[in-house]
Amino acid sequence: MPEYEKELKPYIQIKPVKGWQLIDFKELSKYRDLFYFLVTRDIKVKYKQTVLGGLWAIIRPFFMMVVFTLFFGKLAKIPSDGIPYPIFSYTAMVAWMYFSTSIADSANSLIGEANLISKVYFPRVIVPLSPVLAGLLDFCIAFIVLIGMMVYYQLYPNIMIVFLPLLMLLMILTASGVGMFLAALNAKYRDIRYTVPFIIQLWMFASPVVYPASLVPGKYRFLYALNPMVGVIEGFRAVLLGTVAFPTQMIAISALVSVVLFVFGLFYFKQMERYFADVV
Amino acid sequence: MSETIVSVEKLSKRYRIGAREQGYRTFREAIIDGLMGPVRNFKRLRKLTNFNDTKQNQIAGSSLADPDVDNTPDDVIWALKDISFEVKRGEVVGIIGRNGAGKSTLLKILSRITEPTAGVVSLYGRISSLLEVGTGFHPELTGRENIFLNGAILGMRKVEIERKFDEIVAFADIEKFIDTPVKRYSSGMYVRLAFAVAANLEPEILIVDEVLAVGDVAFQKKCMGKMSDVAKEGRTVLLVSHNMAAIRNLCSRSILLDEGNMIIDDSTARVIDHYLSHKTLEKAVVSKAEIETRMEGVILKNDPHVRCAEIALIDQTGEPKLTFYSNEPIFIKIKLQCLKAVYNLGAILHLTDEKDNLLLLTQNIDDPDMMDGYNRLDEGIYEFICEIPPNLFGSKKFYLTLNLEFPKKEHLVIPKIIGFEVKFNGYNGIHHDYPFFFRPQFKWRMQKLN
Numbered sequence: 001m002p003e004y005e006k007e008l009k010p011y012i013q014i015k016p017v018k019g020w021q022l023i024d025f026k027e028l029s030k031y032r033d034l035f036y037f038l039v040t041r042d043i044k045v046k047y048k049q050t051v052l053g054g055l056w057a058i059i060r061p062f063f064m065m066v067v068f069t070l071f072f073g074k075l076a077k078i079p080s081d082g083i084p085y086p087i088f089s090y091t092a093m094v095a096w097m098y099f100s101t102s103i104a105d106s107a108n109s110l111i112g113e114a115n116l117i118s119k120v121y122f123p124r125v126i127v128p129l130s131p132v133l134a135g136l137l138d139f140c141i142a143f144i145v146l147i148g149m150m151v152y153y154q155l156y157p158n159i160m161i162v163f164l165p166l167l168m169l170l171m172i173l174t175a176s177g178v179g180m181f182l183a184a185l186n187a188k189y190r191d192i193r194y195t196v197p198f199i200i201q202l203w204m205f206a207s208p209v210v211y212p213a214s215l216v217p218g219k220y221r222f223l224y225a226l227n228p229m230v231g232v233i234e235g236f237r238a239v240l241l242g243t244v245a246f247p248t249q250m251i252a253i254s255a256l257v258s259v260v261l262f263v264f265g266l267f268y269f270k271q272m273e274r275y276f277a278d279v280v
Numbered sequence: 281m282s283e284t285i286v287s288v289e290k291l292s293k294r295y296r297i298g299a300r301e302q303g304y305r306t307f308r309e310a311i312i313d314g315l316m317g318p319v320r321n322f323k324r325l326r327k328l329t330n331f332n333d334t335k336q337n338q339i340a341g342s343s344l345a346d347p348d349v350d351n352t353p354d355d356v357i358w359a360l361k362d363i364s365f366e367v368k369r370g371e372v373v374g375i376i377g378r379n380g381a382g383k384s385t386l387l388k389i390l391s392r393i394t395e396p397t398a399g400v401v402s403l404y405g406r407i408s409s410l411l412e413v414g415t416g417f418h419p420e421l422t423g424r425e426n427i428f429l430n431g432a433i434l435g436m437r438k439v440e441i442e443r444k445f446d447e448i449v450a451f452a453d454i455e456k457f458i459d460t461p462v463k464r465y466s467s468g469m470y471v472r473l474a475f476a477v478a479a480n481l482e483p484e485i486l487i488v489d490e491v492l493a494v495g496d497v498a499f500q501k502k503c504m505g506k507m508s509d510v511a512k513e514g515r516t517v518l519l520v521s522h523n524m525a526a527i528r529n530l531c532s533r534s535i536l537l538d539e540g541n542m543i544i545d546d547s548t549a550r551v552i553d554h555y556l557s558h559k560t561l562e563k564a565v566v567s568k569a570e571i572e573t574r575m576e577g578v579i580l581k582n583d584p585h586v587r588c589a590e591i592a593l594i595d596q597t598g599e600p601k602l603t604f605y606s607n608e609p610i611f612i613k614i615k616l617q618c619l620k621a622v623y624n625l626g627a628i629l630h631l632t633d634e635k636d637n638l639l640l641l642t643q644n645i646d647d648p649d650m651m652d653g654y655n656r657l658d659e660g661i662y663e664f665i666c667e668i669p670p671n672l673f674g675s676k677k678f679y680l681t682l683n684l685e686f687p688k689k690e691h692l693v694i695p696k697i698i699g700f701e702v703k704f705n706g707y708n709g710i711h712h713d714y715p716f717f718f719r720p721q722f723k724w725r726m727q728k729l730n
Contacts, residue, residue: 011404033436120393
């Protein structure tokens with residue numbers, strides 16, 4: 001029997017599931033090829049038959065930056081931590097675009113793959129996680145433009161850049177947790193599909209995308225930092241542009257909340273998993 | 281070589297379906313109902329996965345199928361009720377039944393797509409399920425990309441797919457188009473590609489759900505060929521199909537499902553016979569349409585003389601019933617239409633058991649009072665009523681067959697049209713419930729001889 005077949009083996013018992021469900025990591029690893037194919041499919045399909053293709057990954061955050069610079073930077077004169085408003089908002093947009101697109105795609109993923117879910121068995125958790133990973137490509141493309149802008153404005157990262165991967169991880173964890181939770185809810189209560197754009201709007205204003213965190217009065221700082229994207233975005237600006245000192249406390253709180261959101265989202269998803277094929 | 285590879289024990293599955301909607305009588309009702317909408321919707325959606333409103337939460341084996349103990353509310357159905365069977369390695373088993381019998385639900389549970397409500401399934405081998413051809417195919421991706429995607433979805437590893445890539449393309453016969461997006465394929469190409477991927481799985485247990493019903497004749501032949509290869513290789517196969525020829529060809533053993541129950545698990549020949557001959561209705565009043573689809577015999581379609589419009593089983597109060605007590609009379613009402621003048625029309629009733637053994641025969645002309653109208657019946661609608669006296673039958677199920685004979689012209693046979701039950705009530709307060717067909721009350725005499 002070929003090597004790769006030995007790892008898949010017999011004896012499975014199917015019966016009504018009772019109690020808490022834990023993640024079966026062995027099984028997940030068995031399906032990693034499927035995961036890989038679903039992610040690459042999401043990526044390939046995104047810009048098929050478009051003229052601009054991958055450029056859209058740059059155009060969207062770029063144009064948002066232009067609009068924000070005009071209205072928030074020039075008209076409303078919102079401060080920007082001592083650096084030019086365009087790069088201030090673009091840095092935030094790179095992270096924010098990734099986060100908002102991931103949550104939206106993830107929340108609708110289960111319903112979108114309803115056909116697959118009702119015909120094939122595989123660990124369902126792959127479905128909301130695929131868009132979260134697929135979005136990283138767009139993130140990287142937009143990031144490259146950010147580097148270009150940094151050169152243009154002559155703003156250089158400091159030593160704290162080593163924390164960039166950590167910040168990215170927090171961003172991914174939060175998107176995954178929220179995505180899984182919304183996806184599971186959406187399968188049963190379709191209201192979620194209409195609530196998501198609205199949640200994203202609110203969340204954006206609750207994050208330091210168009211304004212700096214320094215604008216938030218001291219006594220609310222702690223509450224503010226409970227939003228993981230606060231730590232992520234301020235952290236991005238701190239390590240890449242040197243706007244503020246590395247906001248360790250904020251990031252610590254955000255990190256904690258990130259992990260909690262991820263665990264909770266995963267947990268809720270696993271409990272609802274058994275009903276998906278019946279309600280989706 | 282004959283160890284059990286799939287074992288299903290007392291498997292049951294319940295679903296919530298839409299309950300009948302209530303109409304509104306008044307405008308006020310409609311408004312209040314509209315306002316209460318969100319609350320009602322939330323409750324309804326929550327109930328989709330929660331069955332606590334059914335009094336019977338603990339499923340206790342066979343009480344599921346017992347109507348006296350069934351407390352399920354209107355919007356819950358049992359798609360599978362207490363199914364048990366075993367499949368040995370290398371067997372090819374067919375699963376047949378009418379639409380809605382529960383076949384696809386059974387396959388979904390075996391494929392782990394949905395979980396059972398009760399019961400246990402044990403699998404001793406790797407399962408590959410083909411519930412639909414082309415699952416996961418994305419129209420924007422090319423044939424090549426879809427082969428990898430679909431293969432991965434069906435459970436193959438990347439390495440495996442690469443190894444079999446050429447074989448798959450050859451089987452599907454689409455080498456020229458392998459790098460074109462699948463949305464440009466004709467439906468035939470699409471289906472060939474989808475099946476090619478699935479056909480190259482090497483599962484230990486293969487579950488197939490009516491996927492053979494697609495494609496043109498040449499393709500169907502290819503599919504059947506591949507299926508029989510798979511069977512010959514000694515793999516275990518569970519096949520659901522409406523194609524009796526395919527089932528007969530491939531499966532040595534079959535299981536018949538009906539409304540969630542397993543009716544029979546036997547050799548394919550016997551199961552198919554049972555399936556096809558199962559024409560009996562569970563209704564006390566049978567309409568013209570239902571009779572028309574079931575009539576046999578000598579029927580002159582172009583020159584009809586006599587047609588049966590209704591058959592009904594009635595009790596002495598005139599109520600249609602399917603269950604009678606032994607101490608009440610049974611009336612069989614036959615409404616028929618003579619489209620032309622009919623001579624010597626015979627209405628003959630047969631009562632049989634479920635194995636088609638003839639138990640009793642009675643005909644209209646047995647009764648001397650009927651001889652008057654025997655010679656000629658003018659055109660028109662007639663009603664014949666046959667009265668079966670009480671105290672004749674015991675506790676059994678009987679099947680009614682009606683013959684309408686217009687000698688030398690038409691002879692309509694409506695076989696086993698109604699099944700009815702008799703419950704023996706006892707005599708003189710003494711009641712032994714042995715299942716006899718006949719339990720008449722005869723005259724007994726006793727005298728002392730010394």
